[in-house]
Amino acid sequence: xxxxxxxxxxxxxxxxxxxxxxxxxxxxxxxxxxxxxxxxxxxxxxxxxxxxxxxxxxxxxxxxxxxxxxxxxxxxxxxxxxxxxxxxxxxxxxxxxxxxxxxxxxxxxxxxxxxxxxxxxxxxxxxxxxxxxxxxxxxxxxxxxxxxxxxxxxxxxxxxxxxxxxxxxxx
Numbered sequence: 001x002x003x004x005x006x007x008x009x010x011x012x013x014x015x016x017x018x019x020x021x022x023x024x025x026x027x028x029x030x031x032x033x034x035x036x037x038x039x040x041x042x043x044x045x046x047x048x049x050x051x052x053x054x055x056x057x058x059x060x061x062x063x064x065x066x067x068x069x070x071x072x073x074x075x076x077x078x079x080x081x082x083x084x085x086x087x088x089x090x091x092x093x094x095x096x097x098x099x100x101x102x103x104x105x106x107x108x109x110x111x112x113x114x115x116x117x118x119x120x121x122x123x124x125x126x127x128x129x130x131x132x133x134x135x136x137x138x139x140x141x142x143x144x145x146x147x148x149x150x151x152x153x154x155x156x157x158x159x160x161x162x163x164x165x166x167x168x169x170x171x
Contacts, residue, residue, distance in 0.1 A: 007053060008052075008053075009052060009053045009054045009057075010052050010053075010054055011052055011053075012041065012042035012044075012050030012051065012052050013050065013051075013052065013053075014050065014051040014052070014055075014056065015048070015049070015050065015051075016030055016031070016041075016048075016049045016051070018051075019041070019049075019051035019055065019056055019059065022056045022059075023056050023059035023060050023063065024060075024063065025059060025063065030049075030051075030059065031049075033059070033062065034049065036072065036076065037076070038058075038062060038072070038075060038076055038079060039051075039055050039058050039059055039062070041055055058079070061079075062075055062079075065078060113128075
């Protein structure tokens with residue numbers, strides 16, 4: 001015999017009388033909730049309602065909300081939002097699994113660095129930007145100099161020379 005924890009929550013196993021008893025409701029209330037779409041049980045070939053454990057739990061939740069003063073329209077909205085949240089949680093879990101798979105299968109991660117003009121440049125994992133050894137000197141324009149305004153405001157690039165080994169002095 002199967003234990004209650006081993007049962008499929010969505011298996012349609014309870015007739016309306018048993019589901020009403022488990023939910024502590026009248027069978028007519030269950031019929032009304034079915035017509036309203038609050039709890040929709042599965043049907044047999046002969047159109048007999050069969051309730052699952054999940055349906056009974058939902059009936060109990062409806063009873064709690066109703067006892068707290070929530071209207072049937074409000075209960076319908078709460079149940080709709082709960083179904084939406086459940087679907088979104090499933091989607092998030094699927095996306096997280098997809099992301100984890102992508103991270104495992106991707107060769108190296110993407111790394112970003114600042115480009116010469118300050119733009120974002122993608123780099124392969126483990127690579128670095130080439131270091132620039134240039135020094136930029138800015139000289140403000142002077143009024144009495146003959147340089148044009150455009151030339152005066154333009155920064156000049158000066159390349160550094162690498163130190164060279166000094167030759168020994170000959171005697």
